[in-house]
Every structure is written in C-alpha cells, then in structure tokens.
Amino acid sequence: MVVIGGGPAGLAAALRARDCGVKRIVVLERADTLGGILEQCIHTGFGLHYFGEELSGPEYAHRFIELLQKTDITVMTDTMVIGIDKNRVVTAVSPEHGLMKIEAKAVVLAMGCRERPRGALAIAGSRPAGIMTAGTAQKYVNLDGYMPGKKVVILGSGDIGLIMARRMTLEGAEVKMVCELMPFSGGLTRNIVQCLDDFNIPLRLSCTVIKTHGRERLEGVTVANVNERFEVVPGTEEFVECDTLLLSVGLIPENELTKELGIALDSVTGGPIVDEMRQTEFEGVFACGNVLQVHDLVDYVTLEAQLAGEGAANYILGNNQAEKVYVRPECGLGVRYLVPQKINIKNHRDVKLYFRVNAIYKNARVVLEVDGTVISNKRKVKLAPGEMEDVLLKAEVLAAMREDSRVLVRVDV
C-alpha cells in the first residue's frame, strides 16, 4: 500500500491498514517531516473530539508519528509523488533515492489541500510585496520566526485567517479588519470568538477588497461593501492603510494526481467521489482528509482516514469484496454536499454522512430520509457553513435498502 502524504490523514490511514494486516506499507511525504499542515499550527484546539483533550497541532500529529515509529511502516520524507498510472504505479522523486517507481496494490491519496491564491481573484491594482496567503504568513511567523507585516488586513474569514489575526496581534502587529464577501463567516464560531472578538478585531461581512495600492510594498487597500449579487455597492469604497494583505479565501483540495488518473471529482467538494470506505471511482485508490473534503477539525480527518486505511486493507487482502450495490445519497434543501457520495448497501456497517449547509440556520432540523420515511430528525440550535455536520445511517437501515432506494439529507427550517 502506498500512502501519498504524511499529514494526519496519511498517518491514520497507514496505521489502520497496518492494524488490519497489510504488510508492506510506505508513506511518501514531500516535506522534511511528517505531520502535514499541523506542524505550523502551534495553537491549541486539536484533538478535543478524538482524544478528549486540547492539543497543539504538532502534539496531535506526534501522537500518531510515535505510533507509526513503533511499526515497520516505511516512511520516506523529502519525497514528492509526481505521477500515478493506470496500473497504480506511483512515481516519486527524492534527493536521496532519485526517481522511484513503486507498484501499489492500493493507493491512499492524502495530499491535503492548498490555499486559493490571489491571482485567481483578480483584485485590481498593483503587485507589491506584502500580499500573501494566511498559511504562508503562518509559516513565516511560526516556523521561520519572522514577521511578514505590521499593519494587516485579512481578506476572507476562513479559519487560517482567523487564527492568523490573533497570532499577528500577539506578535505586535495591528490587525485592522477581516473582510468577508459572504454575509456569514466560513470559519468556526469558536475561532471568531477567540481570535477576533477577544482582540476587538472587526469582522466586516458582505465586504471585500477591490483594489491594492503601493508600488514596492503594499501601502493600503480599498475595501467596499457588496450586495446580494456580490456587486460593489457604490459609495461604500474606503481606503484602509496597511502593509500586509492576508488571503484566507478558501482551500482547494490538492487533486492534480487524482485528475491524472481520470478519477471523477465532486464539483462542490473539489475532492474525488468516494464510497463509504473512501474508495474513489478508480478501484484500489482511496482518499481521505483535506484532499477529499476540506475539514475544519483534524479529529474528523483521523476518523475518515481510518476508514480509508481499512478500505484499502480490505481491498488488498480481498475481504468484503463481494458484489457491491451502490445508492447515492441526495442533497436536499440546505445541504451543499454529502460525503461519501455513494454507499454500498451490501457492506453492512454504520455509515456517517458528512455534509455542510449552504447558509446559517438557527433552530433548524437535520432530517435523514430513506425512501420517503424519516429515519432521524435532529434539532440544531445553529447550523453554519463553517462547521461540518453529520448524520448516521445505521447498519440495520442499510440492510433493508434496495438498489433503487433513495437516501436524502435536508435541513428543515
């Protein structure tokens, strides 16, 4: 089994596959160290669900790295995968081993995601220094020990942006505001409270940056309000002096390799379409973590990766590979996407359906329906696009389903 990516997803998938009896496993990681993005997340807030305690990113990762070191799983860092072919031959390069071809029975994709760049947003104005993604700033501050700015505007209220608002403030920078295009934040509520409210940093909703100023280093940005159609409301333009613009405008699953294999992607998640064991539409290729869907909490990444690890193990060992009959759960009102996108009803086990809502709902109900019958109906005080939700489809319900059964998840207001 070849695991591509040594972040929390790759680590958990490898460990679970090992527990399930897979003998030869290799984890390929392009960075010098394992741990993925967690290595630069020195704040706490990891592991509350999985370990029941608050850990920092590196602490969370190290729990898994230590477990891994006790096994005979091969780890190759400083090693980048540059291709996979139709026979599941993985091509990787590293300074130490040169160019390698590894034949895999099963591949687990765990490449994480990348931040959406500014260029694609096409903000008008100059191209000075001082414009960077929030994650890049995080790396400069937390890993390199340098400040990338003193007066900061943050565009986008994704979690990394929120975390960096607090981090930069603690390091003595003045964070002027966080602008969010949508009428709601895409970040976790706890981050808005702990990273903005506690530091009196204004969060401006329905607001965006329309222009950058400055020849060499950024000297300011023009911000403006937008209407429901995201058009600038004339007269609301305002110049804000700053030397740094951090972009936290979304994450894109890193699926270049996936696309190379011709694997179908879900246009909403940006990740591959998978079944309940996280197998993609290419047999023997599994996906988990941020490469599959962008997660806010690493705990769920771990759980998802364990499924993928088990699925890959079953595939390699030939377990549960009997006839597969898939149903495809449908997104009802208020639901943007569902993962997994398909469920094998012959695989008799509980399946959690993960999803995100399309707007903020207060006191709404999450309804799961099978063939028109309500299976569960849970009241939620608050549903927000920034927080991933799930509903449980029990094994016994699955067992009673037919090929043409319909599964629907919706939000009732």
Place this chain on the structure above:
Amino acid sequence: MDMSYDVAVIGAGVVGALVARELTKLNIRVALLEKRNDVAMGATKANSAIVHGGFDAKPGTLKAKLNVEGTALMPLVCNELNVPFGNNGSLVLGFDEEDMETLRSLLARAAENNVPGVRIIDREELLEMEPNIAKEAVGALVSATAGIVCPYELTIAAVENAVENGLSFIRNCEVQGIDFADSEFVLHTTLGDIRSQFVVNAAGAYAGDIARMIGDESVRIQPRLGEYYLLDRAVGLTVTHTVFQCPGKMGKGILVSPTVDGNLLIGPTALDMEEFDNVATTAEGLEKVKILATKSVPSVSAKNAITSFAGLRAHPLNDDFIIDYSPVNRRFIHAAGIESPGLSASPAIAKYVRSLLLGIAGDLQSRNDFDPVRRKPVRFRALNDKQREELIAQNRAYGRIVCRCEMITEGEIVDAIHAPAGARDVDGVKRRTRAGMGRCQGGFCGSKVVEILARELNVPLNEITKFGGGSDILYDKTK
C-alpha cells in the same frame, strides 16, 4: 571604483539587452546599466509577447522596416539563446464588410512592407483552422510568419549570454545625470560615476528623461497602459493562433493568444497615463478585457484566470521608433519610443544600433571569440524518467521539487541564482524558472524560494525582496 567603458547601454529591457549583446560581439568594453534589481522589469515584463508579422506598421517607417527584419531574425536568435519560439501564426478577425475592407487594406500594407505569408481566408477555412472562434466572424487575415516568444526569457537569456562573453551587467544602477567632457560621458548613477565614450539610451518609458540629461528634448513619450488576464494552463489552448480583432473599432482590439508556456493570454486595453511607473490594473480595464475577448473566442472566461497584470507602452508622440544619434551629441544614440512591435523588432534594432555606432565610432573590430550560444537551462519538467534519474544522480538538488504546480526543482532554482546576471529576488527566480507561476501563484513555494535565495546569497531571510528596492517580504524577527 573606476568604472569606464567604451559603450554604456542604459536600460536592460529587451532592447537594451539585445543591443548590449550585439555590441559585445565587437572588440569593445560594454556595460549594461539597469536601475532595477533585475533585467526585464519594464515594458518587457508585461506585454502581449507576440512576434508580429509586420503588416500593421505604416509603410516607410522604422517600425515597419525593423518589425519585418526583426521577425525574420527572431527564430535564429531564439535558437542561439535556447529560448522557445512558437511560430503559431496570427489571425485578424473580420466580423462584417467594414472589417473585411480593413483586412484588405492590411493585406495591401503587408505587400508594401514586404511581409511574406499574408493572405485573407473565408469563414469556412477560418473555422477549420480555429473551431472555437466566434461563429459571427466572416473571414480573417492570416499571417504565417507571426509567432510567440517569452519576452523576459529572451531578455534574460540575451544578458546571460552577453555576460558570459564579457558584458558588464550592473543592476540597481540608476542613471541620474549625465555630463560630457573631453569626448567622454560621465554618468552619475546611484552606484557612483561611470565613464563611457558612447551611450545608448534604451530606457524605455524613461528615455525622454535620459535624453533631457544631455539637454536633448527630442524624445517625447506618452505612457499607455495595457491590461491582461492570464488563464490557467488546465483550460488548454482553445485557439492555437494569435487572434486579433480589427484595429480601429472597439478601441485597439483585444487579442486572445497562446503563450509559449501553454497558457492563454487575453488583453490588452489601451489607456493613456500620466505616470511612468504605475502599472496597477484597474477594475474597468479588466472588465473590458473580460467582455471583449469573448467576442473573438466565446468560450474564454476570466473565471479561469490565474493572474492579471498590466504593462506600460512607451508611446512616442511622433508615432515611430526613435533610433538615431541624438541631435545634441552624436556619441549618444537613442533606442527610444520602442512601443509595439518593439519586441518583434528587437533583434533588428540591435543590428541597427550597431551600425549607428560603427557610423560614429569608425571601424570597430569584431571579436572572433564571441560564443553566441547560451546553454539550455535544466527543465526537469520537460525530461523523461531516465533523464530525470541521471540528473538527480549527478546533483541531488534536482530531486527536490520546490514548486509543485510547475514541477520546478531546487536544483533549477539554485542554477537561476548562480547564472550570469542571475536572480536576486523572488520574482527573478519566478521569471527564470517558472517557480510560482502556476495555479497556486507561489502560495506554496514562495516561502521556500525565499529560504533558498537567502541561503545561496548568504543573507538573512528578511533581506530577500519580491522584486528589489523596497519590496521587502519580511520585517523583524518575531518576539
């Protein structure tokens, strides 16, 4: 420090670079002075990158003559310098009878300018050539010699090659004043005085300022902004030709063209400016590009843009290139007012300036040891597995991929830094290697490039800039 040369070329755009290289073929000491931290930081950095056929310029002008000659020389120069040149041909679309009339007059101009390979085609042939073109097009003018080249790659390669042959390239050297005494110029620069027998003024938009330093008021330039979108390579090449619209109508017309790197470029606008160094894009301009490009190719969408940028044309008020001895002092040669098709003409401009120099300096000897070939840089991405394996075996740094979007290795970045006239900043690495030019626009590799630059140049991280000057990336250490 005594710096004294036979010829000082001011400005390291494509014109200054090719002129300096051409003059380095003579047995003289040549310096190329550039005020920025790198070559190709002016108009040469941001333009349409088209090698025009030459049917556009008014017959009898220097523009017309040097465009046609330059376009003929371009494939040869690119070959010597190992710079990709794409002979993709260009099309000017006609949408109605009035347009077709314009195309016919362009065809007549092509004949007058001696441009080979130009003809008019009908709708059927057009759609066969380019199936994605707007169905409304009724015909087109084809120019077979037209092509595409990466302007900064050409400039970088030319300077690299010239430096290997003895050119002195001096960066961060702004010429601020010029005196002439004892048949010698003294250039007062930010790095001290530089003496030279002859001067070539290739300062682009600033050529008028340089001319005024010797009391020459003849060079008058109007800066004119052009804005673009560059689309993701994943979009593919919807068209293979460079597709123009008829000049005149709808302003200057927006083009849709492939680049040598396989992206689509759409633009430019044309907006007269007051400032000479303001290359900020405007919301209005970008909107115009977005809308007008779809007139030629309906499926191009700015949604797939990976970046937008703008460049400044140095429009000469007399409407022609100013390549001549200064009326004030014949030892001072202008290569000024080089707006489009300046890139196309640049190889011919270089030869023309050389002949002007010989005209005033007398018979200068050509060197017989000039090596016109610039070694091809390593491009890991373009190699097959076996070649990659061999390369990594030679040097491990080629086994570490730094920019994953464009698959650029650490080895290539180190090469770019240590090349003659090599990269000193993040944008310089980007232009030489493409690290940071892909769909994530350096989001992933930017900080690694900063680290590699700091290590190779042996300076702290916070001394590395984005593009020299005050474009600092990092401030102080954290608490």
